[in-house]
Amino acid sequence: MNVLVVGANGKVARHTIKKIADAGHHPVAMIRKEEQAEDLLKLGAADTVVADLEADFEHAFKGIDAVIFAAGSGGHTGADKTILIDLWGAIKTIDAAERNGVKRFVMLSSMGTADPDKSENIRHYLVAKKVADDHLKQSTLTYTIVRPGSLTDEAGKGKIKLEEEIQVRDNTITREDVATVLTEVIERENTYGKTFEILNGDTDISEALQAV
Structure with a gap:
């Protein structure tokens, strides 16, 4: 399967x-710079x-069977980049995938x-993510939406906590586990048509996913 990884130079995407x-x-890495x-x-x-x-990035979808959207504006940019990447960039990717027959x-x-609305510090970021997620849900694509907690660079633990919406959010998850x-x-x-949150936890990843 040819899998287009959007935002391929990001930390989660590299893993x-x-x-x-x-x-x-066969991962196909979508990058902004040739170097x-x-x-x-x-x-x-x-x-x-x-x-x-x-x-315009329509050419990136030729021969692609699946897309993983892992792009993000990053924590050091303003709300304008959040809108352009996390919201509009995601919507454009979804629409392009549909036009090019990606399932x-x-x-x-x-x-x-x-x-x-439960967040104060990153509300604009979460709004952008929600609008993009809702657009995906309304598309014809076979989707899965993965919502991790705060990300760390530790080695993967191989165990997670997975729920549709986790109420106790005092934990993190490694980028490798994501x-x-x-x-x-x-x-x-x-997992088709499912949306869920994940944190590091006590359940093997495969077992947790099997129970979705």
Whole structure:
């Protein structure tokens, strides 16, 4: 399966590329700059495509079977970039996937997106994520929306807590474990059309996903 990873140079995406390759798929890394290609090919990307979410990137979808949207404006940018990348960029990706006959779409979203009004500091970010998630739900794509908590750079633990909406949010999740989830749900039919939140926890990732 050819899997387009949007935002491929991000930390979660880099883990995801390696795991997709290890799973026997062909990750295609969508990058903004050609100089990023060599490093991502070493991680396991089968190919790279230079494209910009803020421009026309229709060419990135040729021969693609599935999309993982892992792009994000980052914590050091303003609300304008959040709108352009996390909201508008995501919507453009969803629409382009539909136009190009892609069937499978995995969205990396964020915990708290179900109700942005519960947040003060990052409400604009969660609103952007919610609008993008809702647009995906209304599309014809076979989607899964994964909403992790605060991300860390520790080595993956291989165990998570997974619920539709986690009430106690005093925990984090490693980027590597998020990448494992994004990779495993690609072909898990029981996750099709599902939205859930994840944190590091006590249940093996495969077992947690099987129970979705």
